[in-house]
Amino acid sequence: MAVDKKAHIMNHAIALFADRGFEGTSIRELAHEANVNVAMVNYYFGSKEKLVEAIIDEKAAYMKDRLEELEANERLTEIEKIDRLIEDYVTRILAGASFHKFLYKELMDTKREDIQEFLTNSFARNAKSVASIIEKGIQKKIFKAVDPALTVASIIGSISHVMMSKRYCNKLLQKPETNEPYTDDEFRIRLINHIQNMMHSHLLAVSDKS
Amino acid sequence: MAVDKKAHIMNHAIALFADRGFEGTSIRELAHEANVNVAMVNYYFGSKEKLVEAIIDEKAAYMKDRLEELEANERLTEIEKIDRLIEDYVTRILAGASFHKFLYKELMDTKREDIQEFLTNSFARNAKSVASIIEKGIQKKIFKAVDPALTVASIIGSISHVMMSKRYCNKLLQKPETNEPYTDDEFRIRLINHIQNMMHSHLLAVSDKS
DNA sequence: TTGAGTTAATCAAACGTTTGTTTGATATTT
DNA sequence: AAATATCAAACAAACGTTTGATTAACTCAA
Missing domain, CATH: 1.10.10.60 (Homeodomain-like)
Structure with missing residues (x-):
């Protein structure tokens, strides 16, 4: 109850x-x-403060699990991992659109320092996992010698940017105000395709049209 | 006075x-x-509300001017325009780091609707300018048939993501807490290079190593 | 099964702070 | 002497939180 x-x-x-x-x-x-x-x-x-901590605590663990599992998976090539990760990220962030926006805001706020420190670590740890995959791809000469950390920023930043506000997203896509991009599967697929294509061009030595 | x-x-x-x-x-x-x-x-x-409106009003006009000038410039190729634009954006956003963060926060907030509507229009208009340049490049077959709107989101999102918080940015780059990425010229150049390289791979049919 | 006793849940009302704002007096400049 | 700028103090409203009474739910011996 x-x-x-x-x-x-x-x-x-x-x-x-x-x-x-x-x-x-x-x-x-x-x-x-x-x-x-x-x-x-x-x-x-x-308290109100503890409410926000409870919210973050609850969801924090779930995030990194899938990622560490993916990183350790030996049956996938690096580019397959990146592709899956992009699909995963987009799908999950779109599904919890308001939660992601909330996290973003908290992350930018320096007022409640402990929460920011906690969130920063959580975000950075995830980013580190993704960067490791990219680094391995570079080592294996499958990937070009890109900047791993900033490539991660581009992947997550691409998603986050369209999540800023529904109104902005619709204007960017030239859709009517009534459009609901965050629950629209067509947009989900469009976003996944864009980031995957961009990362293929960016990472792979030879452009791989699929 | x-x-x-x-x-x-x-x-x-x-x-x-x-x-x-x-x-x-x-x-x-x-x-x-x-x-x-x-x-x-x-x-x-x-009032406090009018203070925030005054801040936004003052800076709003400046933004779009350079962009529209760049779009109309006929002496530059599309990829040169994109390159300049990336350098411009990164430099300007890094210089006004706290202002950009402030705008981002306001944009995500639906409480003060008029401000959000105003900011959304301002952001979306700038994005439209950049998308137009990309579309022209596609028309001319200089660029691949990418998604123009989402490509803009990737450019701005890449920058914005590392601007979220200094603490997060340093963790992402594996720099010490004392590092000041937003005033460090090395980081500025690193960020410009990354986004330019990524956009070259993403946009140009043939990879152009410079 | 019953019903007294205990715990958990809910509520309207009030508490002490902090908020943005206004006031009216004082100082400074023109 | 008129207008502008500055200030400490006070204002009403909103805030997160606590209180104490009331209701619902559960426990378990008789």
């Missing part, structure tokens, strides 16, 4: 924090949106 | 907003940082 309600509050909190920011969201607003009493947030989480 | 002090307050506001967010920054904090009385912000700008 308690777990369900906690999750219920957390889900509404994620959506609100992503939209309006941490400081921009009041407990009263959250309580109203989630249809619970204002006291419930402090009852279940202790 | 009044203009100087207004600019003085605005500069400190930009730095604080970028760090701590709009709602995360109090007038008292800003006043203390800028060494002015708390009443001065409202005296000069009317």
